[in-house]
Ligand SMILES: Nc1ncnc2c1ncn2[C@@H]1O[C@H](COP(=O)(O)OP(=O)(O)OP(=O)(O)O)[C@@H](O)[C@H]1O
């Protein structure tokens with residue numbers, strides 16, 4: 001039976017977060033290589049890729065003072081974030097093509113919305129139909145029109161949980177720069193089942209990040225209702241091959 005995997009490639013992995021709009025070419029090649037190899041396997045999953053903002057989205061969002069909670073009615077500001085994310089998305093999709101992966105872009109701004117209670121509505125048909133037709137959807141973190149708030153940031157983490165639920169994913173992974181969620185001593189916590197257990201060790205991000213870093217990630221994954229894994233680039237191939245990797249989060 002073919003399984004469905006939703007995988008986020010963290011913006012902190014794909015980019016150099018210390019320099020605006022800078023792709024980390026080696027890291028992107030490494031991730032793309034692992035994806036291409038996994039899709040060549042006999043038991044390859046159907047794969048939905050999501051990517052975060054790194055030094056593309058977060059840089060522009062911070063500059064314009066927007067986040068997933070604080071919106072803007074300045075169309076040029078919203079477009080600056082979206083367009084930077086599109087440039088990163090183009091870079092990811094193009095490298096995937098270079099590795100023989102049939103990737104197609106998905107830009108949520110054109111179709112997703114948030115209501116006044118910040119509930120996300122994301123049409124799933126595009127990604128579902130792409131999967132049916134053998135493509136790999138590559139969904140960018142983006143801006144989204146938000147009732148009563150103008151436009152807010154839509155994080156890759158929220159896209160992962162929404163797509164995983166909506167597409168009934170069998171496996172969910174978040175590849176970040178860290179090898180997992182780390183405890184006070186820097187060791188990988190094997191399993192998280194409650195936010196209270198890890199609240200004290202969870203922080204934001206070391207770099208510019210408008211969506212809450214690791215604490216927000218763990219919170220979102222605990223609400224998913226299915227196991228999800230947070231791991232580093234070294235474990236990406238193992239995760240895609242169906243093995244355990246990093247920290248498993250079970251809500
Ligand atoms: N307990 C913790 N364990 C691991 N990382 C932590 C912890 N607390 C805070 N962090 C920070 O969380 C970061 C990962 O979150 P971040 O949102 O930056 O990653 P990402 O999803 O890969 O990138 P992006 O948000 O750009 O897509 C780590 O680089 C680290 O700085």
Ligand SMILES: C=C(C)CCOP(=O)(O)O
Nearest residue numbers: 052053057141155156211
């Ligand atoms: C700032 C933007 C548009 C991206 C936020 O998504 P994340 O990097 O997954 O937190």
